[in-house]
Amino acid sequence: MQYTAGSIINDITPSGLAEGNVDAFIGAGFGTSDYSKDDYGTPRSGATKVTGATTWSLDNFGQVLLALDSSDGRLFSWDPVNQTPTAQLVANAPTQASAMFVTTERMVVMLGAGGNPREIQWCNQGDFNNWTADETTTAGDLQLHSNGIPLAGIRMPGTHLIFTDTDVHTLTYVGYPYIYGTNLLSSSCGLISSKAFAATTNFAVWMGNQNFYLYNGVVQAIPSDVGEAVFGNLNVQQQSKICAGINSTFSEVWWFFPSTNSRENDSYCYWNFKDNFWGIGIGVLGRTAWSDREVWPNPIGAGSDRNLYEHESGWTDAGNTRVGTFSALTGPIDTANGDTVLNVTRIIQDTDESAAPGTGNYNVSFLTRQTPNGPQDTWGPYTMRSDDGYTDCRFTGRQLQMFIEPVTDGLFQVGAIRLDAKSGGRR
Numbered sequence: 001m002q003y004t005a006g007s008i009i010n011d012i013t014p015s016g017l018a019e020g021n022v023d024a025f026i027g028a029g030f031g032t033s034d035y036s037k038d039d040y041g042t043p044r045s046g047a048t049k050v051t052g053a054t055t056w057s058l059d060n061f062g063q064v065l066l067a068l069d070s071s072d073g074r075l076f077s078w079d080p081v082n083q084t085p086t087a088q089l090v091a092n093a094p095t096q097a098s099a100m101f102v103t104t105e106r107m108v109v110m111l112g113a114g115g116n117p118r119e120i121q122w123c124n125q126g127d128f129n130n131w132t133a134d135e136t137t138t139a140g141d142l143q144l145h146s147n148g149i150p151l152a153g154i155r156m157p158g159t160h161l162i163f164t165d166t167d168v169h170t171l172t173y174v175g176y177p178y179i180y181g182t183n184l185l186s187s188s189c190g191l192i193s194s195k196a197f198a199a200t201t202n203f204a205v206w207m208g209n210q211n212f213y214l215y216n217g218v219v220q221a222i223p224s225d226v227g228e229a230v231f232g233n234l235n236v237q238q239q240s241k242i243c244a245g246i247n248s249t250f251s252e253v254w255w256f257f258p259s260t261n262s263r264e265n266d267s268y269c270y271w272n273f274k275d276n277f278w279g280i281g282i283g284v285l286g287r288t289a290w291s292d293r294e295v296w297p298n299p300i301g302a303g304s305d306r307n308l309y310e311h312e313s314g315w316t317d318a319g320n321t322r323v324g325t326f327s328a329l330t331g332p333i334d335t336a337n338g339d340t341v342l343n344v345t346r347i348i349q350d351t352d353e354s355a356a357p358g359t360g361n362y363n364v365s366f367l368t369r370q371t372p373n374g375p376q377d378t379w380g381p382y383t384m385r386s387d388d389g390y391t392d393c394r395f396t397g398r399q400l401q402m403f404i405e406p407v408t409d410g411l412f413q414v415g416a417i418r419l420d421a422k423s424g425g426r427r
Contacts, residue, residue: 014087018072020054023263024240027051052240055194057152059102061128066090066108068100070194075100075110077128092131094121099194101153103160105173107138111150111162118144120162120171122180140179144169151194154204161204161215163191168206168219186219195243195289198253205253205271207242212271226269226280233259233267233282241265245290247299249312251275256287264288264304284325315409327405328414332372334399341370341398342421347391349384350415361408364417368397381405396424 027049054071065078067087075093078084098112108128113121121141124130133139144150148164153171160171167187174181189208191197197206203216210231212222224230235258242257243265251274256265265286270279287301287309299311309318316322347364365380379395380403406412 012078012084012086014076014089017069020069020071021051022053024050024052024238026237050237050240052193053238055099055240057099057101057194059100059108061102061106061108064128066100066102066128068097068110070098073097073112073115075108075128090128092129093123094131098150099152101155101160103171103173104155109153109160109171111153113141116143117149118146120144120150120180120182138176138179142178142180142182144182145184148190151191152197154197154199156199156204156215157201161185163197163206165192165209166190168213168215185215189213189219189221193240193242195241196255198244198246200246200248203273205244205273207244207255207257222271224271225278229280229282230255230257230267230269235260235262238263241288243287243289245287245299245301246292247311248292249299254287254290256285256290258286259283262286266304281326315411321409323406323409327403329404330402332399332401340423341396342400342419343396343424344419344421345392345394346420347382347384347393348418348420349389349391350417361410361412362404362406362414364391365403365405366393366395366397367401367403368395369399370397372399383407 054069056070057068059066061077063080065087067076067078068074073096075090075097076087077090078087093108094110094113096112096115097110098117100108100110102108103122106126107122107124109120109122111120113119119141120143121131122139124132124137124139130137131139133141144162144164146164146167146169148166150162150164153160153162162169162171162182167190168185170183170185171180172183173179189211192207192209197204199205203214205212205214205222211227212224214220214222238258241264242255244253244255246253250272252270252272254268254270256268258265259267259282262283265288266284267282268280268285268287286304288304289302291300293299296310298313301309301311303309317325344366363381363383365378365382368377368379369375377397379393382391382393385391402417404414
């Protein structure tokens with residue numbers, strides 16, 4: 001844990017903090033090995049249980065920072081006015097918790113309090129030092145009725161969401177004598193990791209074990225063009241490291257995850273919730289934490305290399321050219337049934353250099369096949385002409401894909417590209 005005073009970074013990590021897990025690991029679990037194989041009182045042989053990487057829950061209680069380490073389970077606070085050397089233990093708070101968040105009513109909610117995975121406990125309103133539940137306070141607790149393990153909670157307009165690894169619940173303020181009540185929203189839509197969710201003022205989105213989900217009053221699965229690629233390239237053992245964030249500048253939600261051969265987040269997918277399209281990158285970019293633009297003009301992402309990166313600033317990748325590192329490929333386009341093929345002689349690009357100089361800084365190639373499983377031919381790359389909007393080319397194919405690749409570090413835009421083509425036979 002660190003804070004910055006001017007240009008000086010100060011470490012405020014409390015002393016005596018339990019040692020965390022940099023990586024998830026597989027250990028012995030109940031039922032491991034054959035019955036009566038090992039002696040009573042000895043660790044079980046074999047490996048069945050995945051223990052996730054350590055994560056932090058951070059939230060504001062007014063100007064006070066509250067923090068909980070999932071491996072430590074205790075609540076800590078740090079006040080920027082007093083600026084104590086380290087974060088201070090909240091002595092009366094429950095221990096052995098897995099996560100925490102602050103409600104709209106200014107109560108701190110701790111999940112898994114006391115080591116009971118489904119125990120939810122909250123403090124007195126406006127006082128995170130008071131956890132005594134009696135007739136003079138609003139502190140209290142309840143058991144979450146779920147088969148899942150609570151992983152995280154967030155504030156939403158009019159309610160709060162509590163995510164487990166199998167389902168999602170609302171936590172709603174109901175007043176005396178119960179203070180809070182829970183309600184199951186939907187099952188079989190659990191959160192894949194404690195940081196794999198993000199929210200705006202209107203909705204929440206999260207990544208599940210095999211799908212993406214949206215809550216905007218009701219829970220619904222989000223149809224995804226990249227879901228198969230994401231879950232098919234995911235290092236399941238390290239899935240506890242998956243994190244999400246909002247990029248409000250472009251109306252996007254991003255998820256960062258470890259690919260099959262990586263122990264750290266090195267891949268991403270995103271959903272543009274305004275225009276409803278998806279993107280993905282495997283093994284090309286990973287972040288371990290994300291903060292949308294608020295105090296800073298641009299989003300800030302943390303890398304597994306322990307560096308912070310300002311996003312949406314400039315056109316290079318931390319000073320390194322992006323040319324040759326990213327591209328776009330359309331899906332297969334079938335022309336017609338039978339033996340009809342396309343004879344393409346010209347590309348008509350949707351680029352207006354006078355309105356947006358530099359938007360034509362990309363090349364276009366075409367991948368063609370005569371049959372879906374036949375050999376593939378590559379045509380191009382063709383450099384887009386900026387004088388009259390026409391680019392000459394010559395290729396044929398029954399099924400084609402368009403491949404777009406930028407040639408400079410700068411703005412480029414691709415509109416509705418059309419082809420000047422005629423149908424013909426196989427010869």
